[in-house]
Amino acid sequence: MSIAPLPAGESQADLGLGPGVRPLSSGPGDKSAPNWSPDESRISFVLDGYVVDKPLNTQGLRRWTTKDFGAEEVEYNSKGGLTILGKDNPSNSKAPQPAGDSGATSSIYQTLPRKESFKLNKITGDALAIVPGQDGKGLVVALKTNTFQSGIAIIGSDGRVEKVYKNLIGGRVMGLALSPKGDQLVLSVQGAATFALYALDLSDGSSRVLARLKPDLEIFGAPQWTSHGIYYVAGDKNIEKTDAAPYKLYKIEPDSDAPEPAPGVGEDFIASSLRASPDGERLAVIGRRNPNSLTNLYIINVATNDLQAATSNDDMEIKTGPEDLAWSRSGEEVAIIASGAVADLKVHAAPASSLLADFYNLYEVPVNEQ
């Protein structure tokens, strides 16, 4: 069986995102949550709510779940399979929920060998957020332990729960990240009235509040712990979250309780999703230089605060969801998701499976020079 190559990217003059950017997927479907395999030969993502992965440079999509699965995130595990965060369907979803508790939780699954078609091994329920363990081994999971509190579970590479920290955090964990050394976590937590950033020491389970936001502010996505401080995106929770909403990038030192606007980006910079590089030295941010500019991928050198645009957007719509960008393990590329204008009738002399800009597709952006 031959597998068709992806539409050529490097030879094309412009894919709408600047030089050097090449497609990693093609065809219809809403893609999200990209993730590179450890050897960078494959990439996984969520496609219309189900999980697929594929070789980096060719088609040949491999589906891992049923199409009605409701996947949110997917990560390669050290055994070559996939770990999946999938939505639960809470029976009490229509019941009133206390402030700071949306009621919705997710479960974590591991894929089984391919002969077990679409069968998954459920590791745990009541999951709120996940992050890969140190060096991509195992998993750190935020769990809902009761209506007003969250805990943390450490899951080994074999899928077994190794350690649980219960009821440590007051509120609902919305996102988490490991420190560069892997010995601490930073958590964004939605409390009854406010959002807060917590630092949690994994050696003894002690936690402390790093910063508490004003009541009208919320943290978007997971904070990121770099080699030069913790970064997060925050904005007015009463404003609809679009890529033009005035969400700002902030920085806080781990031993400080005073966040400040992230240096180097400029006061007009609007931030959306962000991810620290594998070595913690750089930060990938999807954002806008100012409210009137187009969305681009930017790379911040956290040691020098130097901000460089990695894409040169020519009217593409770059996705700004908190999971919609991913570093390759080498730190030389970032995967983003973008589409062209979709409102008008389009006719092409090509099969739908080979079309790029008509649908949300994954693009590889080289960032080794930034």
Added chain:
Amino acid sequence: MRGLVFWISGAAFAFVVTAGAFLFLANLSSNTSEKSLSPATPSAASGPSLSLSLQKDQLSSLKQLKDQKLTVTAKNSGDEELSGISLTLKVSSEDTSIPEVRYYRATVDQIKAGKSSDTPLDIDLSPLDQNDEITSTRTIIEVRATTPSGVSAVKTAILPTQTSQPSG
């Protein structure tokens, strides 16, 4: 003294002749290179060739309803007659989690070289997701034409979403 003037004049003359020869060769080389970069003009009708077209006016007027009319035009752009052309029209959603796909098939007996053939099709464009009264995602119409000898063509139309309930 006269000998020295003779040698200097001779060296200068040799330099001018050599430089001129190199300039001549350089110009000759660049002219040849430019000439070789000119693309060859493809023959207008070399071997079998098939193309498909869909009328944009007709595509624009399609509704998310059953019994929609769409004409597929197949053109034989080559210099040989084509016969037994199979047309397959596929209606699918851009939401790949929706499993339903509708297929329509027709056969064009023959198209002479340089001629076209219109095939009118009645297609069902009602929402592919049975739970929807009106689809919130775009509909994809993909048409393929193939001949027994392996000549093929494809055309894909992506219909915009309709924001209000269609009438009629």
